[in-house]
Amino acid sequence: MVEPPDDRIARRLAEIREQERELDRQDAERDAAARDPAAAVVRRTGGALRSFLFLAGVLVLAASLLGVAVTLNRLAGYDMADARREGQATVSSCVPHGPITNRGFGYWESCEVEVTWAGGGVEHLTVGAVFTSADIGATIRVGDLGNYRSSRKLARADVPDRPWLSWLGYAAGALAIPPGFVGVLLLRETLRRRRK
Structure with a gap:
């Protein structure tokens, strides 16, 4: 049995109005959460620990690669x-x-x-x-x-x-540059956020 076109249109309009009410409700919840500073702090706590661990890992990687570079150059003679x-x-x-x-x-x-x-x-x-x-x-x-x-x-x-050890040391030093750069940028961003 085929529905008359007016019934289909009315049902579709009702669905659209229901979706709009749901979207309005979600927007209101987001606005309320943004106005509540305690909710924002709770959300950031887990992220702050992850950010710190990631930053520490990047800096340890850079320092380790620099240590390997210096070690290889020392062993080269x-x-x-x-x-x-x-x-x-x-x-x-x-x-x-x-x-x-x-x-x-x-x-x-x-x-x-x-x-x-x-x-x-x-x-x-x-x-x-x-x-x-x-x-x-x-x-x-x-x-x-x-x-x-x-x-x-x-x-x-x-x-x-052993000049080949020196070249390996230079390569390890070059590999230390990107994580060192990323670590410095992350540290700068972390300190900038803490000041605010």
């Missing part, structure tokens, strides 16, 4: 061919450092050495991440690569340089 002069180093004592330091991850030692240079002269140095406790009392041929910051860089003749 130096090339004796780049040395300005050569000499004989005698290790007298070593102090261990680690597991997490400004030279990356893992344990390394800074050692007191006496270097007798081939051109003459004796120098007492504290050198990090070149010698180990196993070298105490031994005489090792070294090359002077100059000063870096406040310490002398030395290359060991008995340890080959």
